[in-house]
Amino acid sequence: MRTDFSPINRSKAIFDDIYALDDPRAYFSVLGDLDYMIPDVAEPVVRQILTAKASATGLKPVVLDVGCSYGINAAVHRFPLTFGGLRHRYARREMRAISSETLVHLDRNFYAAWPDVGSARFIGLDMSAPAISYATDVGLLEQGIVADLEKEALSTDSARIIRSTDVIMSTGCIGYVTEKTFSKILDATDERLWIISFVLRMFPFDSLAATFARRGLVTERLAGATFIQRRFRDADEFESCLASLAALGVDATGLESEGLFHADLILSRPEADARHASGRNCHRR
């Protein structure tokens, strides 16, 4: 069965314009106003998972951030920075006045001036060419791929770039992308990789989990904890989300009912790794 998230997506605000600009100022301003925080709340957990993944080899894993946008997950992982803090950087009147070109130059120096405390190397994939260009130009991503794998094939060059991926991660992207995108990525990568997905609770994960299972990956959802993505933009978005959750039989009480989108943490990895880790905090789907 193919996933069709379009009815759920119709109930979500559209931000396409801020994803496709030459720099992330509007992204931080618009999503920051909605208290977008998933990169920040995901980061400590992502760090633990990356450390666990690295323990087998002792090497820094290569993370492919799917729907990476301007490379914000790489920024908050690799440097002692937060989405909230970066938002304030770009909200300054002086920062709003400069050209994108100047901003890229300043940001390249800005990121280079911080110690890299990351436990991984980052590459990224996004359908937005300007966002990928920014993220690679300022040094957040080692390499970037511009592609919409919902609609197009993975090019040979892109396949070569993602071949070294050890971990795929995504925040705020599943819903825009489905198992179609992941299948194409998995065709080009090693079957021992791990997939860290932060997924809004209104998007069913079954088709993705089934796709991963066909490649020998076991999918576990962290029970008893959720991760705030952002506030609802308005009453329409709030009500539509509650309706989508109700249709799925998901109880929104105390979570989305309080006015916030919540994401689940879902980890997919080879059976042997899942067994080895014993799933102290996780339960099988």
Ligand SMILES: C[S@@+](CC[C@H](N)C(=O)[O-])C[C@H]1O[C@@H](n2cnc3c(N)ncnc32)[C@H](O)[C@@H]1O
């Ligand atoms: C809400 S943003 C999330 C960005 C980033 N992961 C974060 O949390 O800050 C969604 C991103 O998904 C990207 N996107 C949407 N549809 C996509 C597709 N079909 N393939 C790749 N990227 C896509 C958008 O361009 C945008 O950068």
